[in-house]
Amino acid sequence: MPEEKVAELxxxxxxxxxxxxxxxxxxxxxxxxxxxxxxxxxxxxxxKGGAKALFEAGLGTTGGAP
Incomplete structure (x- = not known):
């Protein structure tokens, strides 16, 4: 992630x-x-395990990449 995005977050x-x-x-x-x-x-x-692990656990995501 670019430094400016990290600072913004x-x-x-x-x-x-x-x-x-x-x-x-x-x-x-x-x-x-x-x-x-x-x-x-x-x-x-x-x-741990990334997006795949979230979806396999039945947990979705909201939002998106900063």
Whole structure:
């Protein structure tokens, strides 16, 4: 994710952020989750297994890529 998008997301002070990867590397969001938490965002969660794991568990997604 580009730096300006990360900074923009941090500024929102979102109550909850769920990060997951997609495509060839379903765990590609792990570093982004760490970076957001390291910048002071609270309630950042990482979904191991990516979007596929969410859908297999019967959980959809709302929103989209920032």
């Amino acid at each position: 941090v500024k929102t002070r979102a109550a909850r952020v769920v990060v997951f990867g997609d495509g060839l590397d379903p765990d590609s969001g792990r570093e982004l989750a760490r970076e957001l938490a390291g910048r002071g965002m609270r309630n950042v969660s990482f979904v």
